[in-house]
Amino acid sequence: MTDAPLNRPPVTAAILVIGDEILSGRTKDKNIGYIAEYLTNIGIELRQVRVVPDSLDEIVSAVNALRSRYTYVFTTGGIGPTHDDITADSVAAAFGVPIDVDPRAVAMLSERFPPDQLNEARMRMARIPEGSELIANSVSKAPGFIIGNVIVMAGVPAIMQAMLDVVGPTLKTGTRILSDTVRAGLREGDIGTALGEIAQAHPQVAIGSYPFWSETGPDTNVVVRSRDPERLGQAMAAVKQMIEQEQSRLRR
Incomplete structure (x- = not known):
């Protein structure tokens, strides 16, 4: 009745939504459903969704719990230019690696911002955990990144979708449900x-x-x-x- 592809182990995923504004209700999440449908269509099973505040300890705990359990973890939010955008630092802490300004990310930002506009706030978006692969961002140029099995994306829906379009074709997939x-x-x-x-x-x-x-x-x-x-x-x-x-x- 079944053939070999149907017997392959499933490829699984979790979504980690990061942001006080989601938990307070001020911002209504528009990414979970989009990512869930996208993954289903390519044969990846979404198994869990978590929402955590802008807290380093909370993010580190969630990232480590999810990445050990699922094939992929997709995070959204917290990679912008403000003081409470701490996702990159938190993911670096979860993996136990340094984080610093990445010349590749600076080059991407330079496609949009002239040197005199690459201020301290915008340079925060160029801080990437060591060993990460960058995710191109055709909308605002500030990159996401992949480290291990964790895929770190923006929270703004249009930007997240652009990043997912870049990442999607590179993912391991299973038999579509x-x-x-x-x-x-x-x-x-x-x-x-x-x-x-x-x-x-x-x-x-x-x-x-x-x-x-x-x-x-x-x-x-x-x-x-x-x-x-x-x-x-x-x-x-x-x-x-x-x-x-x-x-x-x-x-x-």
């Missing part, structure tokens, strides 16, 4: 027990139910996910048959 969705026309409680039985019968397929309010009242979408198209089809067929049976029962 396929998905299919059916609208049940029923409440989640109407199908919960039967759906659980189908999930038990198809242990290598992920089945989820997602209630919503439609123009006709409460409804449910059922989503089936698998790397194996054959298993996906079998599980979805069972789900559709169950929905038809439950709709027929309720109409009596």
Whole structure:
């Protein structure tokens, strides 16, 4: 039923969102969903998202916990020119390496700013942990960087997306997870027990139910996910048959 690629271990990822402004609610995060969809489309499974404040200890702890557990860690935020942009310093501390102004980063910034505008604040964006690979930034020129399996990107969505476009083609990927969705026309409680039985019968397929309010009242979408198209089809067929049976029962 399965071939060799389907048996490959998954490539996994975590997102670490950094910033007091996210935790306070002042800034609404727009990066998590974008990164999650991007990774799903290339066969990388997002397993965890964390949000931490602009605190060196908090960032170091989170980076070390996540990088030891997942194939990749994507961080967003905290690499700008202000005093509270401490992500680069924190990542350097997590890896136990020095950090200093990187001539390569200065050259990138010089493409946008003349020498007299490369002030102390902007030069903070050229401080890169030793041993890092730079990520080009076509929007504002200030680079992100990669060290080990940690990919450090800006928090501004347009800049983050530009950086992800640079990094994405270089990433190791796994077998893409396929998905299919059916609208049940029923409440989640109407199908919960039967759906659980189908999930038990198809242990290598992920089945989820997602209630919503439609123009006709409460409804449910059922989503089936698998790397194996054959298993996906079998599980979805069972789900559709169950929905038809439950709709027929309720109409009596």
